[in-house]
Amino acid sequence: MNNTFKIILGAGFAVAVAFYANSIIGQSTHGGFLVLAGLFGAYMAMNIGANDVANNVGPAVGSGALTIGGAVIIASIFEAGGALIAGGDVVGTIKKGIIDPAAFGGDPMTFVYAMSAALLAAALWLNLATWLKAPVSTTHSIVGGVLGGGIAAGGFAIVSWGTMGKIAASWVISPVLGGVIAAIFLYIIKSQILYKEDKLAAAKKIVPILVSIMAAAFLTYLTLKGLKHVWKDLTHILSFLPQTKKPTIGIALIFGVIGAVVTYIVVKPKIASKVSAMVDSREDINLLFTIPLIFAAAMLSFAHGANDVANAVGPLAAVNDALVNLSISKKAAIPLWVMITGGLGISIGLALFGPRLIKTVGSEITELDQMRAFSIMMAAAITVVIASQLGLPVSSTHIAVGAIFGVGFLREWLDSKKMDEKQARLHTETEKQRSLKAELDACTNENPAKKLELIEAHKRQKKKVKSLKRTLRENYVKRGMVKKIIAAWVITVPAAAMLSAIIFYVIKGFAV
Numbered sequence: 001m002n003n004t005f006k007i008i009l010g011a012g013f014a015v016a017v018a019f020y021a022n023s024i025i026g027q028s029t030h031g032g033f034l035v036l037a038g039l040f041g042a043y044m045a046m047n048i049g050a051n052d053v054a055n056n057v058g059p060a061v062g063s064g065a066l067t068i069g070g071a072v073i074i075a076s077i078f079e080a081g082g083a084l085i086a087g088g089d090v091v092g093t094i095k096k097g098i099i100d101p102a103a104f105g106g107d108p109m110t111f112v113y114a115m116s117a118a119l120l121a122a123a124l125w126l127n128l129a130t131w132l133k134a135p136v137s138t139t140h141s142i143v144g145g146v147l148g149g150g151i152a153a154g155g156f157a158i159v160s161w162g163t164m165g166k167i168a169a170s171w172v173i174s175p176v177l178g179g180v181i182a183a184i185f186l187y188i189i190k191s192q193i194l195y196k197e198d199k200l201a202a203a204k205k206i207v208p209i210l211v212s213i214m215a216a217a218f219l220t221y222l223t224l225k226g227l228k229h230v231w232k233d234l235t236h237i238l239s240f241l242p243q244t245k246k247p248t249i250g251i252a253l254i255f256g257v258i259g260a261v262v263t264y265i266v267v268k269p270k271i272a273s274k275v276s277a278m279v280d281s282r283e284d285i286n287l288l289f290t291i292p293l294i295f296a297a298a299m300l301s302f303a304h305g306a307n308d309v310a311n312a313v314g315p316l317a318a319v320n321d322a323l324v325n326l327s328i329s330k331k332a333a334i335p336l337w338v339m340i341t342g343g344l345g346i347s348i349g350l351a352l353f354g355p356r357l358i359k360t361v362g363s364e365i366t367e368l369d370q371m372r373a374f375s376i377m378m379a380a381a382i383t384v385v386i387a388s389q390l391g392l393p394v395s396s397t398h399i400a401v402g403a404i405f406g407v408g409f410l411r412e413w414l415d416s417k418k419m420d421e422k423q424a425r426l427h428t429e430t431e432k433q434r435s436l437k438a439e440l441d442a443c444t445n446e447n448p449a450k451k452l453e454l455i456e457a458h459k460r461q462k463k464k465v466k467s468l469k470r471t472l473r474e475n476y477v478k479r480g481m482v483k484k485i486i487a488a489w490v491i492t493v494p495a496a497a498m499l500s501a502i503i504f505y506v507i508k509g510f511a512v
Helices: 003-025 031-051 054-062 068-086 108-131 138-154 161-194 199-226 228-237 249-276 282-287 290-325 336-363 370-390 396-416 419-442 448-473 479-511
Strands: 090-092 331-333
Touching: 003 031, 003 336, 031 108, 031 138, 031 290, 031 336, 054 068, 054 290, 054 336, 054 370, 054 396, 068 290, 068 336, 108 138, 108 290, 108 336, 108 479, 138 161, 138 290, 138 479, 161 199, 161 282, 161 370, 161 396, 161 479, 199 249, 199 282, 199 290, 199 370, 249 370, 282 370, 290 331, 290 336, 290 370, 336 396, 370 396, 396 479, 419 448
Parallel strands: none
Antiparallel strands: 090 331
């Protein structure tokens, strides 16, 4: 499918949303702004799918556990399912409380201009980041959009700078936490399985435990992040559940422990059966992590759809609420058409434009196999759970990419311990090359067969030395990608904010 056709399909979806918005707003005085916001919301949702979802499935694709096609199908289904089933029916109109709605002076139209500008600015920035192959935080993109629109509408006093400080802190906290946790799990796998004399016996014992820990982490994560919007409805249907406003960490951990026990009972005999038919090699042991990775990709996608759909539909729901009620509310109901726009838009954007970032996350930062990808997925779930309970601001994008950095840097560190051995081997092979060269120089033309044999041997030795030198210079994490991604993270909020302020003035100018 060529890019022109993809763009036409994406534009078709956005136009369909705009037409529907037009049909329900009727001949309202300001109805055109809901149409505009619907267009921007659809565009934003598709860009979330194109950029953000890569973090959920990229490691599984990069490791070979999933093909890109399989990843797109699984993520599309579970992203849409998470958004529509567990996305909630109410959303905060001002994401993360960055600006005070009261500062709009009770003028709903100024608020509408600001939210519309925020949506378009965030979407444009995500579009640019995707084109540059830089995975960035969609939450930070919409935060920057709301910030810029809010400042343009009400000045700098409108901003909650304490909240913005926490968001800035997440630029460091998220990738460091994700990287450390991923590195810890990869080190456990290496030390407890790969470095053992009998790898298969070690895998038979350790892999069921690791998969059970993964089940506990993901069920806890899914309960806290994926079910929080629909917890009240669940407690009404299932009366034995604690009647709380949202699932507590205690409830989530209980679900996690139950899931871990059940997983261990089911997985242990299956792993034992598989191990009995394997050879004692890294490649075969890697295969034990394939199915857990597919489940992890599905669960991460469901939780992402439930939790992050608000980045697309929040401002759109806010615009809808302001135009319908001609007032500004801190909370807005999410009409079904708005939620469908978010859920379908994410899936469409992923299917049409997601493979570009999936490849970047999966293979262009560091080389991944199933064990490394498993460690990254574990870090993604565990870091969110830990950070949310400690009140630390985190970004799921930064966590996932930071986990990839962590895995790559751990490989470099472990490999550096073998540096002396590599240097000694290089010295030996270089001496062999010199010896062959000297023998070749001494060989006369009177023995052409011998000379030809020496020429070929010297060429092979030269290639071997060159390869060893390259290995010594090799970095397991591509530094250029690291620099580009970190630069994109740092400028996401200010870039989206500046774009939003400009768009706000353009929209306001046309409205006046």
